[in-house]
Amino acid sequence: MSETIASLLSSGQLFDPNPGAPSPYYAVVGFIFAVVLGGSISLFLRREKLAAGKSELLRLMTRIAIAGMAVGGVGVVLTLARFLAIPVLSMRILLYLTIVAAVGLAIYLIYYTRRVYPRRRSPGVRATTVPRSLARTAARKKKGKRRR
Helix, strand or coil: CHHHHHHHHHHHHHHCCCCCCCCHHHHHHHHHHHHHHHHHHHHHHHHHHHHHCCCCHHHHHHHHHHHHHHHHHHHHHHHHHHCCCCCCCCHHHHHHHHHHHHHHHHHHHHHHHHHHHHHHHHCCCCCCCCHHHHHHHHHHHHHHHHHH
């Protein structure tokens, strides 16, 4: 078993421009990338309705959707290139790097939704950061309108 893994991770296998027929696992990986791509497109198209006036949530959804479309799209293209045996694009290393990017995106998503997003939406913190000088100017303008 370890010999098989070692041979798969050797530089000759990873950078081979014509790696041969793909295993059935590539179909599963391609399907997962297609689901990520479809879900990200759906999220991007419906984000304003789902966020319903919450600017920080809208910003988060936009970030997630764009990153998901990028990773999912690249994953689908590389999986199709592997099945169609396109010489350079079917190298194993490209698909493996895309899988690593997808895992990294998932880890970032979990970190952001558990650590950063709750702090940003708490009532004591403003959703958008405004420089103090602009905040003072806006406060003066409001006071000026009330005096008249």
